[in-house]
Amino acid sequence: MTTMSCGPERRSADPLAQLSRQLDPACVAAVHPLELAAVLEAEGLTDRVVRERYGQESVFACAQQLYHMVPHRAGPPPPPRPGPQSPSWQNLLRGVIYLLPALWTPHALAVAGGGVYRGAGLGLLVATLFGWGWMQGVAFLGYAALGHDRALAQRRLRALGFGAATLSVLLAAALAAVLGQAPVPVALATGAISLYLAAATTLLVLGRELALLLAALPALLWVAAQSRWPGALPGGPDAVLLLAVAVPALLAAVAPRSAAPSRTAGVPWRAAPPHMLYGWLCAACLSLALLDPFGTVPDGGLLGASWSVAPLILSLGAMELQLRHLHAGLRRQSRLSGTLRSIVWRAAGEVARRGGQYALGLAAAYGLVALLAPRVGAGPLPDALLAGHVLTGAALMLSGLLINFAQLVRVLVVWGLSLAAQLTVLLRGADAASAYLQGSAVAAALLVVLAALAVRDVRHLG
Structure with a gap:
């Protein structure tokens, strides 16, 4: 086993010292060995590989060695993350x-x-x-x-x-x-x-x-x-x-009131278009359902049922609050002691709990809508439309989580696939509500997979 040493290794030909030089940016910024364990796994290193190459018993043991070999050096503070920080x-x-x-x-x-x-x-x-x-x-x-x-x-x-x-x-x-x-x-x-x-x-x-x-x-x-x-x-x-x-x-x-002259700041123009595209893709998916441009439903399509989106819109505030609590919970889980696997499982449970609470609350709201709509003279709403709204809400929450994990591009791909699936079903002759349900199901399912993969990287939890 490699002898633990103090200070960064710069000239040693020891494989572990060479690895520390290759991963120097991650090593000097790490505040916990688990961060380095996640980096090693992301590099494709397994327990067997680290035993053969570096003489360590496991990925976590290798991460501990790297953590003690390379002293922490605090970098510049990160720029503030865009997003609401309201009560x-x-x-x-x-x-x-x-x-x-x-x-x-x-x-x-x-x-x-x-x-x-x-x-x-x-x-x-x-x-x-x-x-x-x-x-x-x-x-x-x-x-x-x-x-x-x-x-x-x-x-x-x-x-x-x-x-x-x-x-x-x-x-x-x-x-x-x-x-x-x-x-x-x-x-x-x-x-x-x-x-x-x-x-x-x-x-x-x-x-x-x-x-x-x-x-x-x-x-x-x-x-x-x-x-x-x-x-x-x-x-x-x-x-x-x-x-x-x-x-x-x-x-x-x-x-x-504090309108005194302020310093200028760079404008991240290149980062804005993906956020715009995200909004357009979401709008397109909803529009295909409610406007029914292909005329799949007689008498003006589902435009008369456009009010059915009201519970989804009302729930967006609760969604933002759930996301705030979710990120706080993930930070809390990352600071608890335990193996890397246990931390990841606890983080996944936190995502499932918060996401499930929001989805169940939204489903209950739409169940109430389905029950009361005929009684107030609004006419029955298609079950596929209401289920599609619930799945869309779940997809929007998972999208917000992944965007905060800096995975906006993957979110855009998912919503693009969802829109393509919705269009494909429409072109095959299905009604707008059924196509909307299938498109939102595609989005929700893919985003669940991406969220599960994202929480495996403990760097997202801090």
């Missing part, structure tokens, strides 16, 4: 906020009329579907700036949000022209909804959920008053749309 109540409030536009966007459809695929309806679709991706990228860049300075983050969010809204308007106008529709109504509706999304993204990134919720009250009160006293209030849907967009936009434009 628990703010996470739960986000689910309500995500659903608020559904209460006033029908008035946007009434601005120009013409149905779902015409006029303001087309503008709403463009703003929502493309905005999902645009604002994912904007939020990522905003969180990256928030780690440096709050005022800088707000300026960046305002500029990027306005730019994303402008691009959405241009895209909507071009699409309207191609479809032979009047570009102005489509562009106006797209601009209004996109501006709201930009303002909401700014406020959410800055942790101002309560302000965004209060900003929605004037529009909601106006809607309630118009419903209670038809024709008594001026403006009609235009007034509702103005209130719904202008108030959040003004709040997002107000500079923070």
Whole structure:
């Protein structure tokens, strides 16, 4: 067995010393032998290999030797990880906020009329579907700036949000022209909804959920008053749309109190497009189910059942909270004593427990929806649609976990395969709900496998 020595080996021809030089970046940064054990396993070293090459009894024994041979040298602090760090109540409030536009966007459809695929309806679709991706990228860049300075983050969010809204308007106008529709109504509706999304993204990134919720009250009160006293209030849907967009936009434009000049920070432009693509892929999977562009279901497809997505949207806040608790649990498991195998199994159990709690809660909510929908006159909803929503929720939670593990590319591949599976089933003549169920099942199953593989690397647990 190799004799343990102090200090880094630099000239020795001993195989273990050579290995320490090859893995020097990992060795000097390690704070626990388990980290090096994970690195060795990732390099393909097994117990048999380390016995033959390095004279150690196991991978863990080899990792312990490396840990004691190479002294720890703390590197520069890592950049702040983009993402919300808000209190628990703010996470739960986000689910309500995500659903608020559904209460006033029908008035946007009434601005120009013409149905779902015409006029303001087309503008709403463009703003929502493309905005999902645009604002994912904007939020990522905003969180990256928030780690440096709050005022800088707000300026960046305002500029990027306005730019994303402008691009959405241009895209909507071009699409309207191609479809032979009047570009102005489509562009106006797209601009209004996109501006709201930009303002909401700014406020959410800055942790101002309560302000965004209060900003929605004037529009909601106006809607309630118009419903209670038809024709008594001026403006009609235009007034509702103005209130719904202008108030959040003004709040997002107000500079923070600490708006002193701040240092500049680099913009991770290249990292933003994958986040945008993630949003677009998720939006595409839902749109194929609810909009039914292939006309697989008579009488307008499943658009009348689009309200069924409400429990899923409401649960997104709880999902974010569960992810926070999950990461805290994984860090806790990584600090407990035990073998590498036991730590990995405990981490996998933590993922299964938190993910199962969220999925079961969402399934219970949809079970209640299926039970109550016929009783309130909403009509029965396809079981495949409701099951697809549950699987989509589980897939979104696992996606969030893997994205925090820096595995966004793999997540994109999974959602791309899910969309391809959904399209394939649709082209074979299945209805939109069944195709949605199969596509979401593909996503959930693949993400479960990726999550199980990810927790095997203990570096993800710290």
